[in-house]
Amino acid sequence: MNPASVIAVANQKGGVGKTTTAVNLAACLAERGRRTLLIDLDPQANATSGLGLPKQPGASLYPSLIAGRPAGESVQTTAFKNLDIIPSEIDLAGTEVEIARMDDYLHRLRGVIGGLVRDGGYRYVIMDCSPSLGILTMNVLTAADSVVIPIQCEYYALEGLSVMTTLIDQLRTSGTNPGLVMEGILMTMYDMRTNLSQQVVQEVINHYGDKVYETLIPRNVRLGEAPSFGKPVIHYNTYCTGAAAYRQFTREFLERRNESERSTLELKPRDDVSAGLSFVPSSSPSVPAPAMEEAGHE
Numbered sequence: 001m002n003p004a005s006v007i008a009v010a011n012q013k014g015g016v017g018k019t020t021t022a023v024n025l026a027a028c029l030a031e032r033g034r035r036t037l038l039i040d041l042d043p044q045a046n047a048t049s050g051l052g053l054p055k056q057p058g059a060s061l062y063p064s065l066i067a068g069r070p071a072g073e074s075v076q077t078t079a080f081k082n083l084d085i086i087p088s089e090i091d092l093a094g095t096e097v098e099i100a101r102m103d104d105y106l107h108r109l110r111g112v113i114g115g116l117v118r119d120g121g122y123r124y125v126i127m128d129c130s131p132s133l134g135i136l137t138m139n140v141l142t143a144a145d146s147v148v149i150p151i152q153c154e155y156y157a158l159e160g161l162s163v164m165t166t167l168i169d170q171l172r173t174s175g176t177n178p179g180l181v182m183e184g185i186l187m188t189m190y191d192m193r194t195n196l197s198q199q200v201v202q203e204v205i206n207h208y209g210d211k212v213y214e215t216l217i218p219r220n221v222r223l224g225e226a227p228s229f230g231k232p233v234i235h236y237n238t239y240c241t242g243a244a245a246y247r248q249f250t251r252e253f254l255e256r257r258n259e260s261e262r263s264t265l266e267l268k269p270r271d272d273v274s275a276g277l278s279f280v281p282s283s284s285p286s287v288p289a290p291a292m293e294e295a296g297h298e
């Protein structure tokens with residue numbers, strides 16, 4: 001079996017939709033038949049509670065990162081088919097200080113998850129990061145094959161983005177992670193009623209071109225509610241615009257990776273409706289396609 005693809009969901013800015021993207025991308029990949037492992041590497045443990053798991057002392061990768069215990073010991077199943085998790089809890093915050101004193105401190109995570117990536121039977125390993133560029137996040141970026149950067153459709157979006165893209169380049173060119181690539185930029189919390197959202201999307205496209213996913217994730221109340229029920233949005237309200245948007249994003253993610261075959265799951269016709277927003281390609285710059293609202297399903 002091929003090793004898993006390891007995808008970091010990262011942005012040092014807080015509240016931009018990293019956890020929402022990590023949880024829902026992982027859930028949608030699992031729904032499409034890809035065995036997926038979500039690793040929560042944020043001591044806030046939002047991805048952990050977002051999948052309905054408690055924040056349990058000792059349950060995180062902390063013992064592996066500090067004492068080298070096999071990461072496989074920390075894997076837990078979830079209520080969702082094809083989706084496992086390595087949860088987080090507050091102990092993980094301690095790794096920042098402790099790993100810093102170790103030799104080869106940037107490669108600790110890569111070392112401890114190596115066996116799971118090679119032999120764990122997963123197609124994807126998705127890692128959720130904290131909003132910082134501390135040692136834990138640097139470990140994630142050193143362990144990853146590629147990075148999905150969610151950015152919120154708001155005024156300062158581009159500033160944070162250049163920090164991330166520069167860092168990815170530096171990690172690659174310094175030899176710390178020579179294979180690291182930017183998988184793509186996902187625009188989140190898009191508000192079709194505001195010009196600002198459209199302007200921000202266009203500006204990001206002007207700078208980063210086709211690295212920007214065509215799928216836009218709209219602001220959607222259900223996306224905000226789902227974590228408090230411990231569910232990815234597709235299992236919380238399967239027909240809401242948020243669920244459709246993350247399904248559409250996952251399709252695009254797979255297509256861009258030349259993995260566009262349909263899942264073994266038989267999707268009901270309604271599920272295939274592209275209710276996520278998307279912009280029309282460059283021939284009509286700055287004009288996001290009209291939203292296809294799903295009246296009655298919100």
Ligand SMILES: Nc1ncnc2c1ncn2[C@@H]1O[C@H](COP(=O)(O)OP(=O)(O)OP(=O)(O)O)[C@@H](O)[C@H]1O
Pocket residue numbers: 013014015016017018019020021042044046129130131188189190217218219220221223224225227
């Ligand atoms: N598209 C959306 N529509 C509505 N609410 C959203 C959307 N995306 C995320 N949210 C909500 O916005 C808040 C921040 O999102 P999220 O936790 O995913 O961001 P984050 O980047 O992981 O934050 P942090 O930097 O603190 O880890 C959460 O309450 C989440 O439920």
Ligand SMILES: [Mg+2]
Pocket residue numbers: 018019020042046129130
């Ligand atoms: Mg988060």
